[in-house]
Amino acid sequence: MEKVEKNWLEWGVFGVSLVLVLGTLAYLVYEATTMGNQPPIIEAQLGAPQQQAGEFAVPVTLINRGDQPAAGVTVEVTLEGSGGAAAEIERGEFSVPFLPRGATREGRVSFRADPRAGQLKARVLGYEQP
Structure with missing residues (x-):
């Protein structure tokens, strides 16, 4: 079986997707840890x-x-x-x-x-x- 190498476009899309997913997860963790319990004012x-x-x-x-x-x-x-x-x-x-x-x-x-x-x-x- 021949190994197919990925071109630069595939690596670029992978990199951008990885940054977006990690950024979203970091934002959700930040929001969950900094949210207080103060009732609506x-x-x-x-x-x-x-x-x-x-x-x-x-x-x-x-x-x-x-x-x-x-x-x-x-x-x-x-x-x-x-x-x-x-x-x-x-x-x-x-x-x-x-x-x-x-x-x-x-x-x-x-x-x-x-x-x-x-x-x-x-x-x-x-x-x-x-």
């Missing part, structure tokens, strides 16, 4: 209200600063009056199905009243650990 940031078709849309950005993912994240945004008493004018909420660790997701809440005339507050109502 979800921060809600409000953007500037935008008037659209007679309503006011308020962008909301969710950031998970924890080490674990969160599922079924529910966020509530309230519009309160600017008078002496903090009377709630309107309330809206939305859900994000899945928020991985270190990830950012965006959503919008619509109000009939102008949010610039009052005070907006956002809070995370709850989430599940998948």
Whole structure:
């Protein structure tokens, strides 16, 4: 049986494949060893209200600063009056199905009243650990 020698292209493909596989394994080992056990820390940031078709849309950005993912994240945004008493004018909420660790997701809440005339507050109502 005659031994067939590999040409330079086969060796090149083998080398690149080996580097990619070893790099992927090194990354997975690094991620597994450095991941902490901190629960999801979800921060809600409000953007500037935008008037659209007679309503006011308020962008909301969710950031998970924890080490674990969160599922079924529910966020509530309230519009309160600017008078002496903090009377709630309107309330809206939305859900994000899945928020991985270190990830950012965006959503919008619509109000009939102008949010610039009052005070907006956002809070995370709850989430599940998948």
